[in-house]
Each structure stands twice: as C-alpha cells, then as structure tokens.
Amino acid sequence: MVDSSAGLLTELLKQVSRSFYKTLRVLPGAVRPQISLAYLLARTTDTIADTQIVPPAERLQALRALRERILANPSAASLDFSALAQHQNSPAEWSLLQRAEESVALIEQFPAEDRQRIRDVLAIIASGQELDLSRFADATLERIAALNTDEELDDYTYRVAGCVGEFWTKMCRAHLIRDALLDEDWLTAKGVRFGKGLQLVNILRDLPRDLRHGRCYLPGDRLWAIGLAPSDL
Structure with a gap:
C-alpha cells in the first residue's frame, strides 16, 4: 500500500x-x-x-x-x-x-477470496441500510414505524450484524485455523448468532434515540399482543 x-x-x-x-x-x-x-x-x-x-x-x-x-x-x-x-x-x-x-x-x-468476502459482507450491510431508509422514510416522532414480525427483526439483525459475525468467522477460518478439523456450518452459524445477539443489545440500548427518529425495531406484533403500540414506549 x-x-x-x-x-x-x-x-x-x-x-x-x-x-x-x-x-x-x-x-x-x-x-x-x-x-x-x-x-x-x-x-x-x-x-x-x-x-x-x-x-x-x-x-x-x-x-x-x-x-x-x-x-x-x-x-x-x-x-x-x-x-x-x-x-x-x-x-x-x-x-x-x-x-x-x-x-x-x-x-x-x-487476494481474490478475501476481496469476495469483503464485498459480500459490505453488500449485505448496505442492503440492510437501504431497506432501513426505505422502511422508515416517512417516520417521525409523531408517526413511529415499527418492524412487524420476528422474521423481519431476524432479517434486520442478520443484515447489519449477523453477516459481520459470519465474515469474521470465514476470514479467521481461512487465515488462522485453515487446517483445524471443525464443522464449518456449525462454526459459521455461531458467528452469525453472535453478531445478531450483539445487535439485539444495540436495539435495546438505542431504543430511546430510535423512537425519537420514528423508528422502532421491536416487532409490532409482539407489542400489540400485550396491548401496546410503538408510541407507548
């Protein structure tokens, strides 16, 4: 360089x-x-x-x-x-x-394989941010928009963080533990789950700020099931 x-x-x-x-x-x-x-x-x-x-x-x-x-x-x-x-x-x-x-x-x-790993993870992250901008384009404090289901939450956490855990896992596997006898799918799934878990913590930590911007990442169907709306938070 x-x-x-x-x-x-x-x-x-x-x-x-x-x-x-x-x-x-x-x-x-x-x-x-x-x-x-x-x-x-x-x-x-x-x-x-x-x-x-x-x-x-x-x-x-x-x-x-x-x-x-x-x-x-x-x-x-x-x-x-x-x-x-x-x-x-x-x-x-x-x-x-x-x-x-x-x-x-x-x-x-x-090298080509590393270039592809970098491009893959960034494409997924960007897709999550693009989806966010579209989903919450008209959201305000007075008109809070929420994710609808657990499936939408899972998709969101994968796009912005789970894919990062996947990327780190694949990069470390390729360069640090290439010859280790490991279950590849199990290892990658753990990386994804770890990333998603960290993002769930971020969602709870950032909840007040996100609500001020009209965004609620807690699924609406979960809230409505207990008699709440995003505006009640």
Missing part, C-alpha cells in the same frame, strides 16, 4: 472507530487489514445512512452508488461524496466520505 492509502487503515480508522480500534489493533496480522478495511467501508455506509439532514432518497442513491463501486460493477461511476461530506460535524467523518474512493480501491490489494 502507498503511504497515503495505508493511512486510511491507521489514522482515519482510529478516528472513526473509537473504542473498536483497540480491538482491531490486536487482531492477528493475517486478518487485520481485511477486517479493518471492511469496518472502514461499513463506517462509510453508516455515515451516509445517518446523515439525517439529507433526504432519504439522496442517501439511498449514495448508498447504492457506494455498493456498486464496492462490488466492482464496471458501469459504476467514481465516487464523489463531497456534498454529503459538507453536512458532517465530525472532521473524521468528513474525511471518511471525501476519501471513499480511496477506501474502495484498497479492496483490490487483497
């Missing part, structure tokens, strides 16, 4: 990942760059999705453009998120958006 690009996975990553950077720093060297880059690009999609001042339709367009670049679609245009960057209060997030094209380019420096 050239020095300027390598800085994306050190200084910029440190600025945008907060406490998680401490975890990334102690990962084995065989998987640290791949997981760090996937995290950096996931933070880029998060930043786009969370720029509340920008209309949902524009954020959706930006997310789709980034996803197409990540997937190396030949027809995808180079990324220019300078307009979105102007709405960021954090200098680190401003830089994250301004340097999105550089971040995507780093994918090419990994």
